Amino acid sequence: MPRLVMKFGGTSVADIDRIRNVARKVKREVENGFDVIVIVSAMSGKTNELVGWVDSISPLYDAREYDAIVSSGENVTAGLLALALQEYDVPARSWQGWQVPVITTSAHGAARIEDIPTANLDAKFAEGMKVAVVAGFQGLAPDGRITTLGRGGSDTTAVAFAAAMQAQRCDIYTDVDGVYTADPRITDKARKLNRISYEEMLELASLGAKVLQTRSVELAMRYRVRLRVLSSFEESNETSGTLVCDEEEIMESNVVSGVAHSRDEAKMTLVSVADRPGIAAAIFMPLAEAGVNVDMIVQNISEDGRTDMTFSCPTNQVARAEKAMEAAKAKGSINFRDLIADKNVCKISVVGIGMRSHAGVAARMFEALAAEGVNIKVITTSEIKVSVLVDRKYMELAVQALHDAFELDNAA
Amino acid sequence: MPRLVMKFGGTSVADIDRIRNVARKVKREVENGFDVIVIVSAMSGKTNELVGWVDSISPLYDAREYDAIVSSGENVTAGLLALALQEYDVPARSWQGWQVPVITTSAHGAARIEDIPTANLDAKFAEGMKVAVVAGFQGLAPDGRITTLGRGGSDTTAVAFAAAMQAQRCDIYTDVDGVYTADPRITDKARKLNRISYEEMLELASLGAKVLQTRSVELAMRYRVRLRVLSSFEESNETSGTLVCDEEEIMESNVVSGVAHSRDEAKMTLVSVADRPGIAAAIFMPLAEAGVNVDMIVQNISEDGRTDMTFSCPTNQVARAEKAMEAAKAKGSINFRDLIADKNVCKISVVGIGMRSHAGVAARMFEALAAEGVNIKVITTSEIKVSVLVDRKYMELAVQALHDAFELDNAA
Numbered sequence: 001m002p003r004l005v006m007k008f009g010g011t012s013v014a015d016i017d018r019i020r021n022v023a024r025k026v027k028r029e030v031e032n033g034f035d036v037i038v039i040v041s042a043m044s045g046k047t048n049e050l051v052g053w054v055d056s057i058s059p060l061y062d063a064r065e066y067d068a069i070v071s072s073g074e075n076v077t078a079g080l081l082a083l084a085l086q087e088y089d090v091p092a093r094s095w096q097g098w099q100v101p102v103i104t105t106s107a108h109g110a111a112r113i114e115d116i117p118t119a120n121l122d123a124k125f126a127e128g129m130k131v132a133v134v135a136g137f138q139g140l141a142p143d144g145r146i147t148t149l150g151r152g153g154s155d156t157t158a159v160a161f162a163a164a165m166q167a168q169r170c171d172i173y174t175d176v177d178g179v180y181t182a183d184p185r186i187t188d189k190a191r192k193l194n195r196i197s198y199e200e201m202l203e204l205a206s207l208g209a210k211v212l213q214t215r216s217v218e219l220a221m222r223y224r225v226r227l228r229v230l231s232s233f234e235e236s237n238e239t240s241g242t243l244v245c246d247e248e249e250i251m252e253s254n255v256v257s258g259v260a261h262s263r264d265e266a267k268m269t270l271v272s273v274a275d276r277p278g279i280a281a282a283i284f285m286p287l288a289e290a291g292v293n294v295d296m297i298v299q300n301i302s303e304d305g306r307t308d309m310t311f312s313c314p315t316n317q318v319a320r321a322e323k324a325m326e327a328a329k330a331k332g333s334i335n336f337r338d339l340i341a342d343k344n345v346c347k348i349s350v351v352g353i354g355m356r357s358h359a360g361v362a363a364r365m366f367e368a369l370a371a372e373g374v375n376i377k378v379i380t381t382s383e384i385k386v387s388v389l390v391d392r393k394y395m396e397l398a399v400q401a402l403h404d405a406f407e408l409d410n411a412a
Numbered sequence: 413m414p415r416l417v418m419k420f421g422g423t424s425v426a427d428i429d430r431i432r433n434v435a436r437k438v439k440r441e442v443e444n445g446f447d448v449i450v451i452v453s454a455m456s457g458k459t460n461e462l463v464g465w466v467d468s469i470s471p472l473y474d475a476r477e478y479d480a481i482v483s484s485g486e487n488v489t490a491g492l493l494a495l496a497l498q499e500y501d502v503p504a505r506s507w508q509g510w511q512v513p514v515i516t517t518s519a520h521g522a523a524r525i526e527d528i529p530t531a532n533l534d535a536k537f538a539e540g541m542k543v544a545v546v547a548g549f550q551g552l553a554p555d556g557r558i559t560t561l562g563r564g565g566s567d568t569t570a571v572a573f574a575a576a577m578q579a580q581r582c583d584i585y586t587d588v589d590g591v592y593t594a595d596p597r598i599t600d601k602a603r604k605l606n607r608i609s610y611e612e613m614l615e616l617a618s619l620g621a622k623v624l625q626t627r628s629v630e631l632a633m634r635y636r637v638r639l640r641v642l643s644s645f646e647e648s649n650e651t652s653g654t655l656v657c658d659e660e661e662i663m664e665s666n667v668v669s670g671v672a673h674s675r676d677e678a679k680m681t682l683v684s685v686a687d688r689p690g691i692a693a694a695i696f697m698p699l700a701e702a703g704v705n706v707d708m709i710v711q712n713i714s715e716d717g718r719t720d721m722t723f724s725c726p727t728n729q730v731a732r733a734e735k736a737m738e739a740a741k742a743k744g745s746i747n748f749r750d751l752i753a754d755k756n757v758c759k760i761s762v763v764g765i766g767m768r769s770h771a772g773v774a775a776r777m778f779e780a781l782a783a784e785g786v787n788i789k790v791i792t793t794s795e796i797k798v799s800v801l802v803d804r805k806y807m808e809l810a811v812q813a814l815h816d817a818f819e820l821d822n823a824a
Contacts, residue, residue: 016468050488056428058495065498068506069491072484076462079481083470086477094480098510099556120556144511 001125004034005170007136007158010044012173012232013077022232023084025173030090030130037121037165039136039158040081042073063108067138067148071097074135074154082133092131093124097138097146102157104139104147111139111147113156116164134161155216163223170225171241172212173232178242179204179211181408182259187400189409193257194239197247200257201227203351203385212244220244247353255354255361256406259399262347265295266315267377267389270325272337275307282334283309283325290324292317295347296380296387309336310378312389315343345377346395349387350402362386368405374398413537416446417582419548419570422456424585424644425489434644435496437585442502442542449533449577451548451570452493454485475520479550479560483509486547486566494545504543505536509550509558514569516551516559523551523559525568528576546573567628575635582637583653584624585644590654591616591623593820594671599812601821605669606651609659612669613639615763615797624656632656659765667766667773668818671811674759677707678730679789679801682721682737684749687714694746695721695737702736704729707759708792708799721748722790724801727755757789758807761799762814774798780817786810 006029008022022038029036041047050070054061078094085092100120104111121132136154139147149156155172162170177192179201184190196204198221205214211229220227226249230241243249273279280299287294296312313321318341328334355361362379365386369376374397378389390398403409418438425431434450441448453459462482466473490506497504512532516523533544548566551559561568567584574582589604591613596602608616610633617626623641632639638661642653655661685691692711699706708724725733730753740746767773774791777798781788786809790801802810815821 016465019469053428053488053492054495057431057492058499061495062498062505065491065494065506068508069488072487075484075487076465076481079477080465080469082477083466083473086474087470093474094477096480096558146508 001035002033003037003165003167004029005037005039005158005162005165005167007039007154007170007172008041008232009154009174010041010047011175013040013042013081014044016080018232019077019080019084022081022173023088023090025232025236026081026085026092026131027088027090034168035125035129036131037161037167038081038131038133039154039161040074040077040133041136041154043077046073046076064145067108068146071135071138071146071148074137078133078135082131085131085133090131091129092133093129095121095132095134097135098140098144100134102134102139102160104141104149106141106143106145106147108141108145108147110150111141113139113149113160116160118164121165153213155213156219159216159219159223159225159227162225162227163219167225169228170220171228171230172216173230174211175231175233176211176229177231177234177240178229179244179258181257182399182403183261186261186396187403189400189403191409193242195243195245195250196257197250197353198244199247199384200351200353201244203349203382204258204260217244250353254352254406254408255358256350256352256408257354258351259402259406259408260349260351261395261399263392263395264315265312265345265347265389266318267310267312267342267345268318268321269340269342270309270334270336270338271340272306273309274335275302275305279334280309282328284311286324286328286333287311287313287321290320292321292324296378296389298378298380312345312347312378318343342377344392345389346392347387347389348395348398348402349385350406351385352406353384355384355386364405365402368401369398372397372401374401413447414445415449415577415579416441417449417451417570417574417577417579418585419451419566419583420453420585420644421566421587422453422459423587425452425454425493426456428492430644431489431492431496434493434585435500435502437644437648438493438497438504438543439500439502446580447537447541448543449573449579450493450543450545451566451573452486452489452545453548453566455489458485458488476557479520480558483547483550483558483560486549490545490547494543497543497545502543503541504545505541507533507544507546509547510552512546514546514551514572516553516561518553518555518557518559520553520557520559522562523553525551525561525572528572530576533577565625567625568631571628571631571635571637571639574637574639575631579637581640582632583640583642584628585642586623587643587645588623588641589643589646589652590641591656591670593669594811594815595673598673598808599815601812601815603821605654607655607657607662608669609662609765610656611659611796612763612765613656615761615794616670616672629656666764666818666820667770668762668764668820669766670763671814671818671820672761672763673807673811675804675807676727677724677757677759677801678727679722679724679754679757680730680733681752681754682746682748682750683752684718685721686747687717687719691746692721694740696723698736698740698745699723699725699733702732704733704736708790708801710790710792724757724759724790730755754789756804757801758804759799759801760807760810760814761797762818763797765796767796767798776817777814780813781810784809784813786813
């Protein structure tokens, strides 16, 4: 039997009616001839309830207990969905992480899946089970304690199961019906993509298109798991949603696939830093140790042995970054005249595997922004992406201008 | 280190403040020099929420899924209490049933504990753990699936752990402060007992004094586990509550220890049953198969080859009993003229190990009831108990009269 992995997030299983709706979708795939592995999240709101209790008892909680408590939400959904499937005469049973087992590292609260031995599931499928409902987001540490993979870990669970069980595809059901060329709330010309490559999806995921967890896309790319994103609230068929797949499966692609934006960016500049070998490490090591997620880094030309160093980070980490820099200055490991934080920026990116073979994407981007009078503050590029920081007030304008400039409203 | 088992029910852990209160009580026992095993129930209301979801998805649910879902409530409490203890600097960790493991039969929803290997807990106590917080009411079936012991199973879990871990005592914290000579809501002369024997407690438990689960008392008697019942909402010390223990630990005992009552009884009479060998089996086998919990059975003398058969059962099982009897009649396996159900009765019992060696307890009981004009409808006796069915309107009167007649307000 071909196998299919289906994953449903918290809003898709938020109440009994929605769980029944999920059961009907799963039953249809069984009727299509699949043995199905369903990965479920906790009912929407339940994880927050559990986390709230933990926080109020023990703000600096033992992560092992946190995991034991919070994982219970997914266990409940798994059991309820198995019952709903049985009501539709589908042979189904629930599996908690330790029962499969999903073997993880012991990094509680942020564990990584190490292995999913398939013997237990294989045996039950051979005995006639048609659906294995697996509690997502959790696993078993080497010492026999329960781990969680951290928020969004259910996507990762789904992809890992698809790889381990050699599933034909991994369908991620969510509250949007696919991946778009831009945020439809910003430009009504945004168009749903039928297919997108792993590399592009990875850039989009990390750029704030909150459709898929970055880690799950990485894992899918590594194991060549065909990933489909589709809506759990609409009727669907074989061609619904967006397929995230290997470049080679995408017949013809646009130079640029999409325009992404991120509101939650701040620009920080260390003014007049002594320019010497090792200065970058002296700056970014303390930031890393302080847990600041530095994204873009730009170093201007040096003059009189001094330079300006600019980087971006999430807005809510600005205070932490400032503290780390002042501490490094006090320790004498770095020296700067001023530290300027600009929280009033946003990041706009164009992403596309096509730009590898097409020159001039960056130039066309800058031209389109200039034509609208949008001033660019910082630029970085990667192989399939060009990102800029601009004033936040230009965000919508910039997205719309770039969507037009790269003709993203025309299907490839 | 001497070991102590402490058990807290759902109302004792109903919210975060109460969980902290429980943690303080546990910490005190650690300071008293104990290694402690705490057995917890789900937070009050949580089990009902989970059961409600199960019922609304699948009224005739798969008991294996029911167990997987419902057991999550205890897991949450165990984790939260472990965190609360850590906040009070007590080295504690949570244990789910499968982690200990608590090995049970595979009778899902009503499993029995078969074994509790102590190696895992022993090793952690040796490493410095002072408190093991165990999720009650659950275990692991031979096939690796989760079982539950049925309602009230947390008491049984506690006693089983006390036996397996050779604990010095098993303290059952509840919302009453001990076992009384009668229900204090019925007679204000009711007096808390300092000690009571297993046998007496067993009779009282099965007679509707809802302090302890019958099965847990049976288990305690079998393994000679000293059981203490006390309040989780009051300050307590070494002599609080009621100790349920071996007869030999009770220096001097009253003839009668207590007067129990049960409101939830119905009397059913099969009128004019053909009296032949095997007729009792022909009546009570179908009742057992229908799940009717028959309590008292009385067969009157036979006349002209016919007799009347009377039995009692819980009020809410009357319809089921009637159906089973009509079906047996239709099948021809029994024959009766009429079936009379009287839901307007109650059961009053006097219990005491002292009555073994004292004649006349029953006579004194009947005399006291007669003096108040209470008519007795059915009588049964056991070695340490005399029970009668009387009209429900006499319940309070009967309890008070018997409490006085046996001078239960005087300490032994």
